[in-house]
């Protein structure tokens with residue numbers, strides 16, 4: 001039986017595998033991370049690992065899961081250690097990361113989570129809770145006060161379920177204890193993610209205690225960030241292959257690409273690690289970087305995911321190799337999305353777009369189109385719809401962007417081109433299925449889906465937008481995604 005990766009077996013790793021260069025027993029917690037999933041472990045935790053390796057051991061991470069115990073169950077027996085497998089066509093490098101020193105599961109141990117958030121040593125609370133974790137209305141960015149978790153947490157402020165509820169409870173408790181507040185660091189793919197989080201946190205506080213809301217305004221920092229690293233879900237094949245190379249069993253290694261980027265507004269309430277030494281870019285205003293990433297990378301990613309899945313391509317790299325996909329994305333990036341972006345002095349958007357398509361072609365990641373297709377109602381507003389709004393305002397075409405929207409519509413119809421059910425994962429999946437039940441024509445489906453709140457009022461009222469999206473949907477229904485995309489070859 002292969003030994004498990006943990007503090008005791010760390011020293012047995014092959015010399016080719018990087019491991020913590022610091023004494024893990026000397027690490028103290030400085031960060032609580034809400035949403036300790038694969039992306040956090042490949043991105044923020046890897047940057048923090050570099051800071052710890054540089055000698056500043058005051059920034060250990062307490063990883064909190066707000067829903068599932070799976071990450072804790074996998075990593076706690078490993079003392080929080082896991083392997084990061086960085087891979088591309090050129091090969092693989094392995095690094096065992098030790099930055100996560102404790103794992104908690106909020107539904108099982110809420111008091112421990114609240115204590116960690118209230119710990120004076122906690123100076124940053126970072127989050128990767130996915131778009132739906134913000135409990136906001138995507139079209140407006142405001143708190144969704146009808147959200148079930150928000151309603152629960154307003155009624156039970158001392159036993160929250162949502163990240164928002166935990167944050168406000170901790171801010172209140174720290175203030176009552178005379179402790180300095182922490183910095184709230186959003187690491188999700190949302191425009192102005194810090195400002196969006198501040199807005200929903202403040203509103204949630206205001207619904208309970210207007211004075212606390214005013215305190216939050218003045219004392220708690222919510223810097224916005226842009227985060228970028230492609231991280232496919234770990235497969236059993238990854239577990240077996242990485243464990244073999246380690247010579248130790250790792251229950252949840254993470255596969256990722258060599259590219260990584262983190263751009264952060266340098267506004268912290270209570271200190272921060274020297275992340276610039278790890279390659280983080282600190283800026284005054286992160287919005288240009290966020291928009292660039294959301295519209296060029298994520299908008300293309302979602303378009304490729306829906307069209308690729310419908311055309312029968314299970315992975316991003318397989319879709320990129322199919323006729324028409326690369327030219328379609330090149331045109332979407334360079335001719336439709338890039339012109340909507342604010343100038344970034346000295347930044348070559350064409351080169352950046354080319355690098356994105358190179359990253360999508362990475363044959364070693366096997367990033368599933370189905371994984372990217374998840375939660376489309378929470379993603380397409382900032383990835384496609386806002387870009388289309390900018391194009392409409394400029395009186396410019398948005399044919400490829402509209403095809404991305406139509407492909408999402410075709411996908412959420414719930415059956416693929418062979419008539420097989422599609423496992424649509426989305427907070428609105430049930431509502432969409434109910435609304436679309438029995439509908440088959442492009443006009444009917446488009447009209448129903450445009451009635452979802454995520455499109456706002458303006459786009460459903462724009463005849464050209466409705467006609468363009470509906471025509472694309474009709475073609476997808478008539479000839480199939482592969483044939484539609486092949487026309488762009």
Ligand code: CS2
Nearest residue numbers: 227228229230231301371372
């Ligand atoms: C992807 C993102 O799953 C998805 O929605 O588009 O996770 C993407 O891989 C990252 O934003 C890349 O930085």
